[in-house]
Amino acid sequence: MYEPKTKVNDSSVKEFIDKVENSGKREDSYRLLDIFTETTGLEAKMWGDSMIGFGSYHYKYNSGHEGDAFLVGFSPRKANITL
DSSP: OOOOSOOEEOOOHHHHHHTOSSHHHHHHHHHHHHHHHHHHOOOEEEETTTEEEESOEEEEOTTSOEEEEOSEEEEEOSSOEEO
Protein backbone atom coordinates (compact mmCIF):
# COMPACT_ATOMS: atom_id res chain seq x y z
CA MET A 1 0.00 0.00 0.00
CA TYR A 2 1.18 3.51 -0.82
CA GLU A 3 2.51 5.48 2.14
CA PRO A 4 2.82 9.26 1.58
CA LYS A 5 6.24 10.75 2.34
CA THR A 6 4.88 14.16 3.27
CA LYS A 7 3.07 13.95 6.59
CA VAL A 8 2.51 16.37 9.42
CA ASN A 9 5.06 15.99 12.20
CA ASP A 10 6.10 17.56 15.50
CA SER A 11 9.26 19.29 14.24
CA SER A 12 9.59 22.94 15.22
CA VAL A 13 8.56 25.42 12.52
CA LYS A 14 10.70 28.18 14.06
CA GLU A 15 13.77 25.94 14.29
CA PHE A 16 13.28 25.03 10.63
CA ILE A 17 13.03 28.69 9.58
CA ASP A 18 16.08 29.58 11.72
CA LYS A 19 18.10 27.12 9.61
CA VAL A 20 17.23 28.82 6.29
CA GLU A 21 20.64 29.96 5.03
CA ASN A 22 19.60 33.05 3.08
CA SER A 23 18.83 35.85 5.57
CA GLY A 24 16.34 37.55 3.24
CA LYS A 25 14.48 34.30 2.65
CA ARG A 26 14.53 33.64 6.40
CA GLU A 27 13.01 37.08 7.12
CA ASP A 28 10.40 36.57 4.39
CA SER A 29 9.56 33.15 5.87
CA TYR A 30 8.90 34.68 9.28
CA ARG A 31 6.77 37.35 7.64
CA LEU A 32 4.78 34.66 5.79
CA LEU A 33 4.43 32.68 9.02
CA ASP A 34 2.83 35.74 10.65
CA ILE A 35 0.56 36.44 7.66
CA PHE A 36 -0.65 32.85 7.30
CA THR A 37 -1.19 32.47 11.07
CA GLU A 38 -3.16 35.71 11.30
CA THR A 39 -5.18 35.07 8.14
CA THR A 40 -6.08 31.43 8.80
CA GLY A 41 -6.23 31.49 12.59
CA LEU A 42 -4.50 28.09 12.46
CA GLU A 43 -1.27 26.84 13.97
CA ALA A 44 1.68 26.25 11.66
CA LYS A 45 2.89 22.65 11.44
CA MET A 46 5.80 21.05 9.63
CA TRP A 47 4.82 18.72 6.80
CA GLY A 48 7.71 16.52 5.79
CA ASP A 49 11.15 18.08 6.10
CA SER A 50 10.60 21.39 4.33
CA MET A 51 6.95 22.47 4.11
CA ILE A 52 5.04 24.62 6.58
CA GLY A 53 1.31 23.96 6.47
CA PHE A 54 -1.81 25.35 8.11
CA GLY A 55 -4.86 23.19 8.69
CA SER A 56 -5.47 19.89 6.94
CA TYR A 57 -7.99 17.97 4.91
CA HIS A 58 -8.45 14.35 3.95
CA TYR A 59 -8.83 13.38 0.28
CA LYS A 60 -9.84 10.15 -1.40
CA TYR A 61 -9.80 9.40 -5.12
CA ASN A 62 -12.07 6.95 -6.93
CA SER A 63 -9.00 4.77 -7.39
CA GLY A 64 -8.89 4.32 -3.62
CA HIS A 65 -5.77 6.44 -3.14
CA GLU A 66 -6.25 8.70 -0.13
CA GLY A 67 -4.26 10.88 2.20
CA ASP A 68 -4.02 14.14 4.07
CA ALA A 69 -2.71 17.51 2.95
CA PHE A 70 -2.46 21.00 4.39
CA LEU A 71 -5.00 23.65 3.38
CA VAL A 72 -2.45 26.38 2.72
CA GLY A 73 1.27 26.66 3.28
CA PHE A 74 4.69 27.58 2.02
CA SER A 75 8.20 26.26 1.70
CA PRO A 76 11.42 28.29 1.62
CA ARG A 77 13.09 26.30 -1.18
CA LYS A 78 16.69 26.85 -2.23
CA ALA A 79 15.80 28.84 -5.36
CA ASN A 80 12.49 30.44 -4.32
CA ILE A 81 9.80 30.44 -1.69
CA THR A 82 6.90 28.29 -2.87
CA LEU A 83 3.35 29.10 -1.77
